[in-house]
Amino acid sequence: MSIPDQYIDILIFVVFLFLNVVVGWRYRGKTKSFKEYAIGDKKFSTATLTATLVATCMSGSLFFVSFENTYTRGFYYLLASLIGGSAGLLITGRVIGPRMGRFLDKVSIPEVLGHVYGRSVQLIAGISCVVLSIGYIAVQFKIMSHILSIVFQHESPLLVVIAATIVTLYSLSGGVKAVTFTDILQVFTFGTLLPVLALAIWNRLPDTGQVAHMLNTNPTFSLKEIVKWSPELSGMLTLMIYYTIPELAPELFQRMAMAKDTTQVKHSMTWTAFICLGLKLCIAWVAILLLTDQPGLAAQEVVPYMVNTHLDVGLKGLLCVGVIALAMSTADSTINSTAVIISNDILPPLKLQREGSLRTAKLATLFLGGFAVLLAL
Numbered sequence: 001m002s003i004p005d006q007y008i009d010i011l012i013f014v015v016f017l018f019l020n021v022v023v024g025w026r027y028r029g030k031t032k033s034f035k036e037y038a039i040g041d042k043k044f045s046t047a048t049l050t051a052t053l054v055a056t057c058m059s060g061s062l063f064f065v066s067f068e069n070t071y072t073r074g075f076y077y078l079l080a081s082l083i084g085g086s087a088g089l090l091i092t093g094r095v096i097g098p099r100m101g102r103f104l105d106k107v108s109i110p111e112v113l114g115h116v117y118g119r120s121v122q123l124i125a126g127i128s129c130v131v132l133s134i135g136y137i138a139v140q141f142k143i144m145s146h147i148l149s150i151v152f153q154h155e156s157p158l159l160v161v162i163a164a165t166i167v168t169l170y171s172l173s174g175g176v177k178a179v180t181f182t183d184i185l186q187v188f189t190f191g192t193l194l195p196v197l198a199l200a201i202w203n204r205l206p207d208t209g210q211v212a213h214m215l216n217t218n219p220t221f222s223l224k225e226i227v228k229w230s231p232e233l234s235g236m237l238t239l240m241i242y243y244t245i246p247e248l249a250p251e252l253f254q255r256m257a258m259a260k261d262t263t264q265v266k267h268s269m270t271w272t273a274f275i276c277l278g279l280k281l282c283i284a285w286v287a288i289l290l291l292t293d294q295p296g297l298a299a300q301e302v303v304p305y306m307v308n309t310h311l312d313v314g315l316k317g318l319l320c321v322g323v324i325a326l327a328m329s330t331a332d333s334t335i336n337s338t339a340v341i342i343s344n345d346i347l348p349p350l351k352l353q354r355e356g357s358l359r360t361a362k363l364a365t366l367f368l369g370g371f372a373v374l375l376a377l
Contacts, residue, residue, distance in 0.1 A: 009151060012317030013159070013324075016189065017166055020182050020328065024170025027181040034358045037175035038107035038340040042260045046268050048180060052333070053255050053272040055183035057089070058190070058279055060143035060327030066280055068299040070287035074220025076236045078284050084243025086277045092246040093269020098262045108337065109253040110345035119349045126345030129250045133338040134372055140331040141376035147323040150304050151316045157377050163324060164376075167332045168369030171339075172362050176258065179332045186325035193322030194282040201289040201310045214292040221288075250341060251333040331372075339364035 044052075069077035103112045110129060114122025145160045170178045202208065219225040226233060248256075259265045290297075290306055297305055307316060342364040347353045353360060 008313050009317030009320065012314070013148075013320055016321040016324070017163060019185060020166055020170065023182050023185050024166070024173065024178045027178050034343070034355075034361060035107060037358050037361055038336075038344070039254060039257045040176050040180070042258065044180065044258055044260075046264055046271070048184065049255065049259060049264065049268040050271040050275065051187050052180045052183040052258075053252070053268055054275050054279075055187045055326075055329030056251050056255055056333040057272060057276050058187075058326055059140060059330035060147070060323050061139050061330075063283060063323055063326055064143065064146075064303065066283045067287050068302050070284045071291050071297070071302045072299050073232075074218065075223070075226050076220060076232045077239070079226075080236045080240040080243060082277060082280055082284075084240035085280065086273050087244045088246050089269060089273035089276065091244070092248070092252070093266050093273065096246055096248070097256065097265035097269055100256065100265060101262050104257055104259065104262070104265075106257060107254070107344055108257075108341050109248055109250055110341055112253075114345065114349075122345050123349040126341050126349070129341050130338055130346065133250060133334050133341075134368065134375070137331050137334050137338075137368060137372035138375035140327040140334075141372055143327045144324050145376060147303075147320055147327075150307055151320040160376065161373060163328065164331070164369055164373045167328050168335065168365060171332050171335045171369070172365040175361075176254070176336055179336050180258075182332060183329045186329040189325040190322045191279065193318050194279065194286065196315070196318060197311075197322075198282065198286050198289060200312075200315055201286060201293065201306070204310050205289065205293055211289065211292045214295075215288070218291070218295075251330075251337040254337040254340070255333070335365055335368050335372075338368055342368075 066077075066081060069081075103115070106112050106115065108126075108129075110122045110125035113125045141160060141164050144163050145157070148154075148159050170182060205211070215221045226236070256265050256269070259268065286306075287302070290302060290310075294305060294309070307319065311319060339361045343353075343357050343361040344355075347357075347360060348355055
């Protein structure tokens with residue numbers, strides 16, 4: 001008996017969620033200590049560490065930002081993102097990474113600051129990280145809701161709650177190890193989606209020569225035009241400088257602290273920079289194909305147009321799980337790192353407990369997941 005078309009995309013989504021449950025449960029391990037829950041046993045391979053770093057850096061919100069801005073702003077956004085973003089990751093990995101040796105036994109960036117500047121700074125940094133991260137987690141859950149409403153043309157808070165619950169539960173049960181191996185699944189899912197998406201749109205173009213014509217005639221993709229001084233060029237240079245500034249977000253530091261030594265930090269961050277560059281180029285290429293096919297769309301119309309015009313049954317489901325994979329991979333990393341900060345860097349300085357506690361970290365994971373869902377809905 002054949003499955004009705006309207007259920008195929010939903011089935012793809014359900015299967016993807018089920019696979020995340022299976023992988024999260026399979027690699028939950030037996031966490032024996034708070035430190036192992038926070039940064040693992042430091043036996044991760046460079047490939048595994050690179051995969052979880054890529055999953056952390058490539059968020060669901062970044063997909064929409066890159067896609068829509070490449071379509072509407074062309075090189076003014078694309079060059080800033082590609083050059084600045086790659087440079088920022090390379091500086092973090094190859095300049096900051098080799099100097100992290102004495103901090104690789106720390107579980108969070110506030111703990112590092114506390115080690116250098118004292119408990120008061122650790123507490124302030126911890127609270128700042130939590131406030132920032134709760135909003136970031138909520139944004140990823142909101143992205144899940146947004147892509148589900150575009151693909152299924154129906155607002156479904158229940159599906160978002162289910163996806164967020166799965167993320168929260170495997171983060172709670174297995175700590176960073178479960179998060180890391182689900183990240184691998186999620187990166188593979190999105191990495192597979194992009195070429196399929198580009199091929200589907202390419203095959204629907206009446207004349208593929210239109211792409212070269214668009215790139216030659218569209219002023220936002222003309223190097224001669226964008227180098228002329230203008231407010232757009234000024235904005236591009238400012239954005240490029242911003243992206244180039246290296247950052248140590250809580251979830252990024254936690255991934256780097258999972259490495260066995262600074263050499264592994266340097267190598268994994270270098271690979272991450274180039275893989276993220278490749279994924280961003282793929283996203284940009286899909287946006288360029290859409291601009292060739294249908295110029296003049298507003299930013300918020302680009303993804304709905306792609307879904308309704310170019311994606312058949314099955315491909316819609318793949319787009320849905322691909323974007324949700326990005327959102328989940330960033331959300332789980334942020335939930336885990338923030339729960340560790342609450343347990344290790346906020347409660348002990350407040351003298352509510354003596355040291356980082358595994359039980360407290362798990363309770364914090366539940367709180368963060370639930371509160372972020374409430375913000376997103």
